[in-house]
Amino acid sequence: MNKQRNIVIGVSWPYANNNLHLGYIASSVSGDILARYHRAVGDKVLLVSGVDTHGTKPELKAKAEGCTPKEIVDRYAENFREALKAFHFSFDKFGITYDPYHEKKCQEMFERMYQNGYIYENVVKRPYCPTCGKFMADTELQFKCPVCGKLSKADNCDCGYVPTEKDLENATCLVCGAKTVQKEQRVLVFKLTAFKDLLEEMVRKNENIWRANSINETKKYLSDLRDRDFSRDLKWGIPITIKGFEDKTVWVWWEALLGYVTDTMKLGEEQGFDWRAFWKTDVEPDVEKKIYMCHAKDNIPFHSMFLPAMLAALNDHFITNNIMVSAEYLLIDGEKISKSSNTPCEALVYAQTYNTDSLRYYFAINGPEKKDANFTLELYKTIHNNEVVNKFGNLINRTLKFKGLTTLPKGKIDKILQEKVQQTYKNVGELIEALEFKKAALAVMDLVAETNKYYDEQQPWLKAKQEDKQPFFNVIASCAYVIGNLSNLFAPFMPATCEKLKTFLQLPKEVIWQEIFVQNGIDVSNIEPLFTRVV
RNA sequence: CGCGGGGUAGAGCAGUCCGGAAGCUCGUUGGGCUCAUAACCCAAAGGUCGCGUGGUUCAAAUCCCGCCCCCGCAACCA
Secondary structure, three states: OOOOOEEEEEEOOOEOOOOOEHHHHHHHHHHHHHHHHHHHOOOEEEEEEEEEOOOHHHHHHHHHHOOOHHHHHHHHHHHHHHHHHHOOOOOOEEEEOOOHHHHHHHHHHHHHHHHOOOEEEEEEEEEEEOOOOEEOOHHHEEEEOOOOOOEEEOOOOOOOOOOOOHHHOOOEEOOOOOEOEEEEEEEEEEOHHHHHHHHHHHHHHOOOOOOHHHHHHHHHHHHOOOOEEOEEOOOOOOEOOOOOOOOOEEOHHHHHHOHHHHHHHHHHHHHOOOOHHHHEOOOOOOOOEEEEEEEEHHHHHHHHHHHHHHHHHOOOOEOOOEEEEEEOOEEEOOEEOOOOOOOOOEHHHHHHHOOHHHHHHHHHHHOOOOOOEEEOHHHHHHHHHHHHHHHHHHHHHHHHOOOOOOEOOOOOOOHHHHHHHHHHHHHHHHHHHOOOHHHHHHHHHHHHHHHHHHHHHHOHHHHOOOOOOHHHHHHHHHHHHHHHHHHHHOOOOOHHHHHHHHHHOOOOOOOOOOOOOOOOOOEOOOOOOOOOOOO
C-alpha cells in the first residue's frame, strides 16, 4: 500500500459570463476522476475550483442590462453550481473570486510579491476615451483592420489579424462612439521573465508527464518570454493595495489563479488542517505531494507559467511543479461551441435530459483528451444504450435478477476472473495516474466484456436446471463479485451509478481501490435496472 | 512564409516519440444462446492512414520536405 499523499486538483474556474457549457464538463471531468481515484487509494485530496467573476465582460454586460456586475455573475454562478452538482463533481471547495476572503488573501500575496521585487511600475501608451474619461480595454474598442479592411473589435478581427499598438491609434470607443486618443498610462507589471529558468526546468522535468499541447505551448512562450501586465483600469476587480495604484484593479488571471490557493486556505480554516501541507515543501516535508491542473487548451500558459511564477515570487517554499492536464476542445456536431450559435450546448440542459453518469463516461472514452473531440447526440445515445446499458447494466441484471433468484448464493469465485479484477485495479490506477483517462475507462469496460463472456461460456441457465446447484451458484457468485468490484472501478467515471450499485449489494458506501467481496445471502429481489435506455 | 494540437474503415477513436504484416468500440452482415431492459457470445465484410501518386529506407500511418483543411494561441477576452 502506498503512503498517503497530499493531492491538490485544481479545475479551471469557469468565467461568469454565460451559462456553463458541455465543453467545460468534458475538459474538467478529468479532475473529478483524479479526485475520486486518489481518495479511493487513500490519499488526502482537495478538489478545488470556483467562479471567476471579475473583468471586462461582466462589467459590460451589467452596463447593458442596467444592473450590477455582481448580479450578473451571481446568476451564472447559480447555473454553474447546479450543473456541476448534476454532473456529480465532488468539489471540496467551489469558491467565488469576489469573496472578501479571496480578495484579502490575494492582496496579501500581491504585496509580498511587490516587496520581493516581482511586481514593478511601468508607463505604456493605451487608447483613452476622453468622453468616458478612462482607458479602454481592447474589447471596448473598434478599429479598422489593415488586412481585411473591415471595422472590428480590437480583441479579435474575424480575419484573424491581431492589432498592434499602432493599429489602435485611431480606435473608436464602442461605449460612447468617440475617437480615442493615445495616452500614457501607469501600470504595474509582473516580472515573469525572472522565472524563465525555473519554468524551463519545470517543463524539462515534465516532458514525459504533460501532454504535447501543454509542453509545446509553454515552450513557445518561454522561447520569447515577456513580463505581463498586472494592473487593469477596471472597477470590477480586486483593488490593488500597492501605494500609488489604489485606483486600479488586478488583471483577473493573476487573482483567479490564486483561487486554488485561497480555496485551500479557507478550507483549512473551516476544517482545521494546515493548508500549507498541500502547497509547500517545508510543511510535512516527507509527504509526497501532487498538484494537478485540469483545464482546456486556451488556459495553458496561465496554468503552466503564471501560477508557478506567482508562487515562486512569494519566495516561501511553494511547490512550483504543476501536473498539467490540458484538454483540447469539445466540438458539438462538428462545430465549435459558440455562444451565439443555435447549437444547444448548455451543461444543465443536458443534465436534465440525459444521464449525467453516462455523459461522464462518454467524455472519458470519447472526450477531447489529446485532440478536439466531436460530440453528437446520436453517438452519445449509442454509447449510452449499447455500451453502458447493454454491457454494464445487463451484466448486473442477468446476474442479480436471474430468474427465480432472491438471495445471493454462496459460491466459489472463478480464479481467472479474480485475477482479472485484481489486474484491473492495478492497470486502471496506473492509467489514471498517467492521465490516460480514455484507456482507463476502456480497461474497466473490458472487465465487463470479459465477465459477459465468462457468463456465456459458463451457461448458468443450464447449470440452474441441474440437481446440484453449486456450479450455478459459483457462476452467480463470481459475477456478483465482479459487479461488486465494478462499483469501485467505475466510481471515478460513473459515481452516482456506483453508489446505487453499492446500495443494492449492501456494500460500504466508501469507494476503495482494492478488491472487495460481496456478502452472500443478501436479498436481491428488489434490485432495479441502473439505467433506462435513451430514445 | 507566425507558433502549438489534430486529419487513420460508415461513425467515434488508439497506434506515430522508439519504422517491421493496419487495431479498438459502435454500426452493418451471418451464426449461436435464451439468464437478462430484443440484452449477451462467436464470426465476417469494410481503410491506397488529409494531399503530393514527393524524399529517405530492404521496409513508412510512423522519419524528412512541400501543400490543404479543422481547433487553439498570437501578450488589454478569459
